Amino acid sequence: MNNFSMLQALSGGVLIGISAALLLWLTGHVAGISGIIGRLLFAVKKSDEVIWRVLFLVGLVAGAKLYYLGFAEAPTGREYFPVWLLVVSGLLVGFGSSLGKGCTSGHGVCGLGRLSVRSLVATLIFLSVAIITTFLIRHVFGLGAH
Amino acid sequence: MAKHIVGLLTGLIFGFGLALxxxxxxxKVLGFLDMAGRWDPSLLFVLGGAVGVTVISFRFILRRKKPVLDSRYYFSDETHIDRSLVIGAVLFGVGWGIGGYCPGPAVTLLAAPSWELWAFLPAMLLGIFLQKFWAARREEKNVVDEVAEQNDCS
Incomplete structure (x- = not known):
């Protein structure tokens, strides 16, 4: 890490926070990505409630596209990373964030923002479990690293 | 209409922020989570920047009785730490620690998908589907059980 990437991380984080604040202030909704996807796929039936969520996801992709076109190269795939491990990881991320009603954005950014104890507990758990998991995968099982 | 524009705009800012x-x-995410390796602390600044903004701004926003374009706020007022929350957070943490993707970046990367995304994203959507399906089944079963119990009493 250098000062530049630190500054990038900080300004990226501030933008994420501003986005969440605008969404809550204007529409009353929480900018939790797993919740937005989950409700799109299953819960919401009224078209009015579908459209803003779809547009939010379109915006997510377009925002990143803008960044990759104008400022930096997009990340390339890790050739060494086992496919089955990615599939397992995807299943767990989907199932877990749906069961726990939130992910990094919903619990981490928005939940902590409104000082929710549930979100604080969830964030502390998934952050520490992820740190332990990365340690096991990389240093104990020697998987998913160069 | 205004709500849709807000959706698109906030999505844009969020996606740009995530990529930046x-x-x-x-x-990089795994470099942050891997404290036993060459630890990259920069993602602490992402969380710090984002939560710094939300903690301060939400205080002011939530003083308003309702949002500008709607009649109510849409977050759960649940406060109980239940088993679903804890188990869900554990499973999510394991998945995040394995691959380095959480849901936001996974969707955002459709802007420039590498081969990895075609393995991760469908699996993630399947995971959400399985959980919702399982939860709906359980709820159905509970209702049936409750009805059975009521019938027992009568």
Whole structure:
């Protein structure tokens, strides 16, 4: 890490926070990505409630596209990373964030923002479990690293 | 209409922010989570920046009785730490620690998908589907059980 990437991380984080604040202030909704996807796929039936969520996801992709076109190269795939491990990881991320009603954005950014104890507990758990998991995968099982 | 524009605009800012912050680089995310390796603390600044803004701004926003374009706020007022929350957070943490992707970056990376995304994203959607399906089944069963119980009493 250098000062530049630190500054990038900080300004990226501030933008994420501003986005969440605008969404809550204007529409009353929480900018939790797993919740937005989950409700799109299953819960919401009224078209009015579908459209803003779809547009939010379109915006997510377009925002990143803008960044990759104008400022930096997009990340390339890790050739060494086992496919089955990615599939397992995807299943767990989907199932877990749906069961726990939130992910990094919903619990981490928005939940902590409104000082929710549930979100604080969830964030502390998934952050520490992820740190332990990365340690096991990389240093104990020697998987998913160069 | 206004709500749709807000959706698109806030999505744009969020997606740009994610890409700028480094959260869409799974290798960087794992470099942050891997404290036993060459630890990359920069993602602390992402969380710090984002939560710093929300903690301060939400205080002011939530003083308003309702949002500008709607009649109510849409977050759960649940406060109980239940089993679903804890188990869900554990499973999510394991998945995040394996691959380095959480849901936001996974969707955002459709802007420039590598081969990895075609393995991760469908699996993630399947995971959400399985959980919702399982939860709906359980709820159905509970209702049936309750009805059975009521019938027992009568």
């Amino acid at each position: 912050s480094g959260m869409t680089q799974p290798e």
